[in-house]
Amino acid sequence: MWQDTAGFNFSSADLALDSQLHELADTGAISLISQLQTTLDLQQQLDIFAMHASRILPLTALNLRTAQGHFAAAGSMAGQHQYHTELQLEQHLLGQLSYQSNHPFSSLVQRQLLLLESEWLYALRNALLVNRLQQMALKDPLTGLGNRRFFDDSYSKAIQLAKRHQQPFALLLLDLDNFKQVNDLSGHSTGDQVLLAVADCMRETLRATDSLFRFGGDEFALLLQDQDADHAELIACRLQQKINQHPLLNLHQVGCSIGLAWLAAEQQERDLFHQADEALYQAKTTGKGKVAAERLSVKGLSQPRSGINKVSASLAAAS
Numbered sequence: 001m002w003q004d005t006a007g008f009n010f011s012s013a014d015l016a017l018d019s020q021l022h023e024l025a026d027t028g029a030i031s032l033i034s035q036l037q038t039t040l041d042l043q044q045q046l047d048i049f050a051m052h053a054s055r056i057l058p059l060t061a062l063n064l065r066t067a068q069g070h071f072a073a074a075g076s077m078a079g080q081h082q083y084h085t086e087l088q089l090e091q092h093l094l095g096q097l098s099y100q101s102n103h104p105f106s107s108l109v110q111r112q113l114l115l116l117e118s119e120w121l122y123a124l125r126n127a128l129l130v131n132r133l134q135q136m137a138l139k140d141p142l143t144g145l146g147n148r149r150f151f152d153d154s155y156s157k158a159i160q161l162a163k164r165h166q167q168p169f170a171l172l173l174l175d176l177d178n179f180k181q182v183n184d185l186s187g188h189s190t191g192d193q194v195l196l197a198v199a200d201c202m203r204e205t206l207r208a209t210d211s212l213f214r215f216g217g218d219e220f221a222l223l224l225q226d227q228d229a230d231h232a233e234l235i236a237c238r239l240q241q242k243i244n245q246h247p248l249l250n251l252h253q254v255g256c257s258i259g260l261a262w263l264a265a266e267q268q269e270r271d272l273f274h275q276a277d278e279a280l281y282q283a284k285t286t287g288k289g290k291v292a293a294e295r296l297s298v299k300g301l302s303q304p305r306s307g308i309n310k311v312s313a314s315l316a317a318a319s
């Protein structure tokens, strides 16, 4: 037991806590905690943490890898030295941090960074949780593609970006042909398999998975940023071909119709969604299995499989 000058008694545990608090104050951890409490945004938390870590050692870059994505602190650039750590809380790996600096990461620096990291863990866990819930709210639960809400957000952001940077931008709306018969003839779970196969075809055609959406039912959308009309048309045809050639979709004679509209750099004000929807309507009503481009000119870029026509005809006869 120790006594300070004012006569208070301290145990060794109090002194250990006191010295830890001083160390935390030295590393800036206390103000770090209060700053981290102001946000549940992963990028913002990383930026705040990077600012505090830079007080220990000037950093050129700080990257955070998590199961929900990779983040880089604002202004990150390559440095001469690297240091990697894992952020774990209660035996759960939250993420991996990669520091870069033009100064070496001495063992003292590493120790201070470790201490600082430990102050981030709870706030990081909460931010990851919120991020995961947000992602779930934006995803179609069956296919994992973006849902309609996510599409609406992405669409307006893409339009703004296209306007700001004068970049072309295309929208594809896709509706399956003859999907209902899969449910009717083979059951709902086979129908679900068919929808999953369509999502796979979309992912294989377009790697940027955050641009792929399912609105519900058998309706899908693709946002193609910085794509001119020719390229967008090529992607639409490639996707349609993939769907036509997919074994499961072929087996159930499911094809697709696609409506395509694009915004050239000089044409900023048109209602792209309406155009693509009109084009899709044209593709549907002029025989299915087609890609229809804006201005309502239907191009028979891909012919429907003969089987599809036959099934349509027999369904029509049956109804």
Ligand SMILES: Nc1nc2c(ncn2[C@@H]2O[C@H](COP(=O)(O)OP(=O)(O)OP(=O)(O)O)[C@@H](O)[C@H]2O)c(=O)[nH]1
Residues within 6 Å of the ligand: 142, 175, 176, 177, 178, 179, 180, 181, 183, 187, 188, 189, 190, 191, 192, 195, 216, 217, 218
């Ligand atoms: N298996 C499954 N079916 C669904 C789901 N959501 C909607 N559906 C069904 O999808 C079908 C969509 O109907 P339509 O678009 O008229 O079917 P279609 O045969 O493709 O019609 P066309 O577009 O005229 O060729 C309906 O039978 C819905 O019940 C789902 O999540 N899973």
